[in-house]
Amino acid sequence: MVGLGIVQVFEGRRVFENLTADENLSGGEQQMLVIGRALMSDPRVVLLEEPSLGLGPMIIEEIFLIIKQLRQEAGVTIFLVEQNAKLALDIADHCYVMENGPIVLDGSAKELANNVDIKEFYLGIGETGGRRSYREVKHYRRRKRWLS
Missing domain, CATH: 3.40.50.300 (P-loop containing nucleotide triphosphate hydrolases)
Known part of the structure; x- marks a missing residue:
């Protein structure tokens, strides 16, 4: 290689x-x-x-x-x-989000940085722009939105 x-x-x-x-x-x-x-x-x-x-x-x-x-x-x-x-x-420049192996989301870094799910689940920022704790984030919501 x-x-x-x-x-x-x-x-x-x-x-x-x-x-x-x-x-x-x-x-x-x-x-x-x-x-x-x-x-x-x-x-x-x-x-x-x-x-x-x-x-x-x-x-x-x-x-x-x-x-x-x-x-x-x-x-x-x-x-x-x-x-x-x-x-x-x-x-x-471009990012792929993997969850337990499979790629569940991809796009430019700029697109993903502005993605509501990425902000909430990976950056700890709620929909209103406030901080979110890990405990507040619902794992099932993320999976459900990404699988739909």
Whole structure:
């Protein structure tokens, strides 16, 4: 796959597994390392799986800035799998929403960022624009609307 210009940055980073916690790098440093390792082959496509996993907000911001620069400056296509919907929508051109495997919704990032269901169930914003807690959101309503 690398010869075709495609690389994957796995969830969990998979670096220095035999080192102790004291000997290992921080999560942010590990994430930058695996992204750097993927870029060594000068790929055309990078598959990124949960790049924000287990990282603090400032490191996440830095990682996503790097991802954005790769897209804009190096022309690298990024296929991003990310549970943080806000981060994904802010960086993506096109998005797919998967629920338990199947794709239940897709569209441009701008369309999905304005979608009532996405706002309510993934961004915590109610129909009137106020904040919604996870407990207020009815799981069955989302499934019912998406399946109809």
